[in-house]
Amino acid sequence: MSSGWLAIKEGSLNENWVRVADNVTQFSLSSSRIGIIKGGGNAFVKEGSLSALWTLVYNNANSISVTDNRIAVIDTSNNLFAKEGSINNLWTLLINNTKTAILDGDRVGALSYGDVLYVKEGSLHTAWVNVATAVTSFDMSKSRIGVISNGMAAVKEGQLGSLWTTIADSVSDLSL
Structure with a gap:
């Protein structure tokens, strides 16, 4: 899978693009969260503003999906994990x-x-x-x-x- 950089606009269509991450292989957006998988398989989430810091949430991930209240990852063994609420909450194995x-x-x-x-x-x-x-x-x-x-x-x-x-x-x- 190739990787590239991720840029996001916030606000009106006339706003400038903000480059938020490099080496991104996959991403997911909600109104308050951005989730990415970087080239090494690490999953990161940032919450709030585009300038917020990234939080490492999972290692060895293939994909990520985020909503304002949930985060889900599929790991390299094809297990689906999710967490609800805070990005620091514990993961729950949902299905293999x-x-x-x-x-x-x-x-x-x-x-x-x-x-x-x-x-x-x-x-x-x-x-x-x-x-x-x-x-x-x-x-x-x-x-x-x-x-x-x-x-x-x-x-x-x-x-x-x-x-x-x-x-x-x-x-x-x-x-x-």
Whole structure:
């Protein structure tokens, strides 16, 4: 994976870009947090202003996702860990064999290497719900979950047990 530098604008579109980090392989943003993975696999988070100091939150990470209240990392062994609240809180192991994960509000989505999408809602300690199989990619936004499965895009809205609505076929990417 290649690395580069990360620049962010804060405020209006006319504001200047602020270079906040170098050697970045992956990043995630929320309204109050920036999470990055640097070239060596170290995960850092900064909270508040763009000039705030970085805090090392995890070693040997492949990816990071942040919200204003949660941080999640997938480590180099494909384990998904998350923490809630302060960036200094303890990590909770959520699930193994994770290919990709998304945090959205009080939901956590985890796509396994077996192409099964699991989602939990509420506490980090609630049970996982198997919401879809044969999933190649997914996205979550507010009360929606979208998946690509066998080239078809489907979305469900509301509760995790809601029915899927197929919205398109021959799809290679999906964003909600």
